[in-house]
Each structure stands twice: as C-alpha cells, then as structure tokens.
Amino acid sequence: MTESGDVDLLGALAYAELTAFLRMAEDASQLAPNLTDRAELGSLAVAEYGHFVLLRDRLAELGADPESAMAPFAEAFDSWHELTKPGDWLQALVKAYVGLGIALDFYREAARHLEPSIAPLVEEVLADQERSEFVVDRVRAALADDPTQAGRLALWARRLVGEGLSQAQQVAASRPQLAQLLADADQADIARLFAQLTEEHGKRMAALGI
Amino acid sequence: MTESGDVDLLGALAYAELTAFLRMAEDASQLAPNLTDRAELGSLAVAEYGHFVLLRDRLAELGADPESAMAPFAEAFDSWHELTKPGDWLQALVKAYVGLGIALDFYREAARHLEPSIAPLVEEVLADQERSEFVVDRVRAALADDPTQAGRLALWARRLVGEGLSQAQQVAASRPQLAQLLADADQADIARLFAQLTEEHGKRMAALGI
Numbered sequence: 159m160t161e162s163g164d165v166d167l168l169g170a171l172a173y174a175e176l177t178a179f180l181r182m183a184e185d186a187s188q189l190a191p192n193l194t195d196r197a198e199l200g201s202l203a204v205a206e207y208g209h210f211v212l213l214r215d216r217l218a219e220l221g222a223d224p225e226s227a228m229a230p231f232a233e234a235f236d237s238w239h240e241l242t243k244p245g246d247w248l249q250a251l252v253k254a255y256v257g258l259g260i261a262l263d264f265y266r267e268a269a270r271h272l273e274p275s276i277a278p279l280v281e282e283v284l285a286d287q288e289r290s291e292f293v294v295d296r297v298r299a300a301l302a303d304d305p306t307q308a309g310r311l312a313l314w315a316r317r318l319v320g321e322g323l324s325q326a327q328q329v330a331a332s333r334p335q336l337a338q339l340l341a342d343a344d345q346a347d348i349a350r351l352f353a354q355l356t357e358e359h360g361k362r363m364a365a366l367g368i
Numbered sequence: 369m370t371e372s373g374d375v376d377l378l379g380a381l382a383y384a385e386l387t388a389f390l391r392m393a394e395d396a397s398q399l400a401p402n403l404t405d406r407a408e409l410g411s412l413a414v415a416e417y418g419h420f421v422l423l424r425d426r427l428a429e430l431g432a433d434p435e436s437a438m439a440p441f442a443e444a445f446d447s448w449h450e451l452t453k454p455g456d457w458l459q460a461l462v463k464a465y466v467g468l469g470i471a472l473d474f475y476r477e478a479a480r481h482l483e484p485s486i487a488p489l490v491e492e493v494l495a496d497q498e499r500s501e502f503v504v505d506r507v508r509a510a511l512a513d514d515p516t517q518a519g520r521l522a523l524w525a526r527r528l529v530g531e532g533l534s535q536a537q538q539v540a541a542s543r544p545q546l547a548q549l550l551a552d553a554d555q556a557d558i559a560r561l562f563a564q565l566t567e568e569h570g571k572r573m574a575a576l577g578i
Contacts, residue, residue: 183413
C-alpha cells in the first residue's frame with residue numbers, strides 16, 4: 159500500500175460524491191414528476207454531499223490538498239455523467255441506484271485495502287444505503303404499471319455499467335498506483351473484484367425488477 | 369391571521385428553498401471555476417435543502433400536505449429561475465447572495481406575522497446566513513481584479529430583483545390570503561415591506577461592492 163494510492167482512492171471517491179450530489183440535484187430538478195419525488199432524490203443528493211465532506215476532511219487530515227487529489231479524476235467522472243444523462247425520471251432513478259450501489263462496492267473495497275482509520279467513514283457511508291430504497295419502490299411500481307419498461311431500463315443499466323468500466327479502464331491506465339492499490343497487483347484479485355462488482359450489480363437489478 | 373395564509377407562506381418558502389437548492393447545485397456543477405468553489409456553492413445549496421426539510425416538517429405538523437402547499441408557487445419560482453439563469457460564475461454568486469438575502473427578509477417578515485411556534489425555525493434559518501459570506505469574498509476579489517465587472521453585475525442584480533417583483537405581483541394577485549397575511553391588508557404596511565426589502569437589498573449590494 160502506498161500513501162499516494164490512498165490519496166488517489168479518497169480523491170476519486172470525493173470527486174465521485176461531489177459530482178453525484180450535483181448531477182442528482184440536476185436530475186431531481188429537471189425530471190422528477192412531482193415535488194415529493196423531487197425532494198426524495200434531493201435528499202439522496204444531500205447525503206452524497208455529506209460523504210464528500212467526510213472524504214475531503216479525511217484528505218485534509220492526511221495532509222493532502224483535496225482539490226489536487228480530486229483533479230485527476232474529474233474528467234473520467236464528468237465524461238461518465240455526460241455519456242449517461244438520463245432522458246426521463248425512471249432512467250434518473252436507475253442511474254442513482256446503480257451509481258450509488260457501485261460506489262458502495264468501492265467503499266467496501268477501499269475499507270479492505272486502506273489504513274484502518276478509514277473504517278468509521280466507510281461505516282457512515284454504508285449506513286446511508288437504505289436512503290436509496292425509495293428508488294426500488296418507485297421503479298417496481300412503475301414496472302407494475304407498465305411491464306414493457308423493463309427491457310428499456312435493463313439496457314440503460316447495462317449502458318451505465320459499460321460506460322463506467324470504459325472510464326475506469328482509462329483511469330487505471332493513467333493512475334497505476336490506484337489500480338495497484340485496489341488489486342494488490344494480482345490478476346486473480348482483479349478478476350475477483352470484477353466478479354464481485356458484477357454479482358452485486360446483478361443483485362441490484364433483481365431488486366429493481368429489471 | 370388565517371391558517372390558510374400560514375400554510376401559503378410556509379408552502380411558498382418551502383418551494384423557494386427546494387428550488388434554490390436544486391438550481392444552486394446546477395450552477396455549482398456547471399459554472400464553478402474550480403472544485404473548491406464548486407464545493408462551497410454546493411454547501412450553500414445543501415443548507416437550503418435543510419431549510420426545506422424544516423418547512424416541510426412544519427407544514428406536516430400543521431396537518432397540511434406539503435406538496436399541495438407548495439404547488440401554487442411552483443410556477444412563479446420556476447419562471448424566476450428560468451428568467452435569471454446565470455451566464456457565468458460571478459452571476460451565479462450574485463444570484464445566490466441576492467436570492468438568499470431576500471429569502472431571509474421574508475423569513476423575518478414571516479416571524480412577525482406567523483404563530484410564535486415558527487420562531488425556532490426562523491432562528492435556525494437565519495443562523496445559516498453567514499454561510500453565504502464566501503460569496504462576498506469571491507465577488508469582491510473578482511472586482512478587485514477587474515473593476516469593470518461592477519456595472520454588469522449591478523445590472524444583473526437589478527434584473528434579479530425586477531423579475532422577482534414581477535413574479536411576486538402575480539403570486540399576490542392569485543393568493544390574496546397570502547398577500548393579506550404579509551401586509552395585514554394595510555397599504556402602509558405594504559409600502560413599509562417594500563421599503564425594507566429595498567433597503568436590505570441595497571446593503572447587500574454595498575457588501576458585494578456593486
């Protein structure tokens with residue numbers, strides 16, 4: 159484990175949270191069908207901001223400049239969001255759920271690899287997981303009304319993951335220390351990580367009913 | 369004082385806060401020149417969401433449906449935001465500062481007219497006022513760099529207020545109970561309210577240096 163890898167991982171998560179907050183707020187503003195749903199997705203967005211603050215403060219404690227730590231990852235996350243702009247409310251919900259789920263998988267992975275002092279932060283983030291349960295309710299209700307939406311949303315979820323992997327590959331290529339930290343430089347570990355992410359993603363799709 | 373007027377006022381403030389949160393997040397995402405500033409405006413946006421939650425809960429305590437209470441004001445606030453989309457970061461900062469300032473003036477007015485139980489809520493909102501001080505720093509620094517920006521920003525601030533008054537007139541016409549609540553049906557009170565809003569706005573412009 160290298161300190162530079164730690165800062166990279168925290169910086170990447172911090173930028174992911176800051177951007178998720180802002181993009182989710184944008185989706186809530188532009189796509190929510192009513193004020194209650196707008197407030198619900200808004201609440202999820204605010205929780206992401208809370209995670210960002212935890213990560214930023216942790217970076218500062220480590221003596222790192224948060225802006226410099228986040229900067230190398232801005233382009234990848236921004237590109238992902240640009241390539242996966244939701245076209246409607248259901249797509250926004252699926253994106254929030256899939257994105258949050260993958261982020262939480264990464265937090266768990268980070269907890270395995272980073273210094274133990276990150277554990278409370280990861281605990282706090284994971285405790286927020288249940289906030290996204292309203293998404294499951296909304297998507298399942300929409301599919302009960304119109305089951306033909308399932309295929310479209312399943313394709314959408316696959317695109318979210320596909321574009322994410324494409325960005326992740328570019329990040330891994332440009333930040334070898336980060337890739338090494340997550341994978342312990344072991345091909346078997348990389349395979350395990352991908353298998354686990356895929357499995358967790360599959361469980362989330364099943365929860366949504368798509 | 370009518371209960372319907374109370375619900376109207378809380379509903380209008382709740383929608384104003386929810387929308388300010390989402391629009392500020394959008395501006396932070398699209399216009400901030402760096403990640404630190406993006407996080408700063410994001411933090412202000414999150415504070416607005418906190419106010420929204422206080423108001424929504426207060427409405428529910430009063431037995432009102434928050435969505436129904438907010439709905440009559442959605443068009444006016446949405447129109448105002450559409451008509452005052454910031455074109456750059458400085459405009460976004462001035463909009464956040466002016467909008468927050470006017471909202472706080474209305475909270476003070478609400479505290480004068482509404483049942484005493486709203487007082488703690490108003491206290492909590494007013495305590496957040498200092499969060500917007502970073503805006504003053506940023507705008508003054510920008511004007512120190514380039515004093516020619518002052519005229520443009522002063523015009524922008526005037527437009528923000530002008531479009532706001534225009535929307536407020538339409539709301540007052542369609543919600544006489546709200547207008548009556550704020551003005552006690554007394555022309556002198558209306559004149560006083562406008563004079564006070566104008567005076568406070570003038571102080572904020574002086575603080576920004578425009």
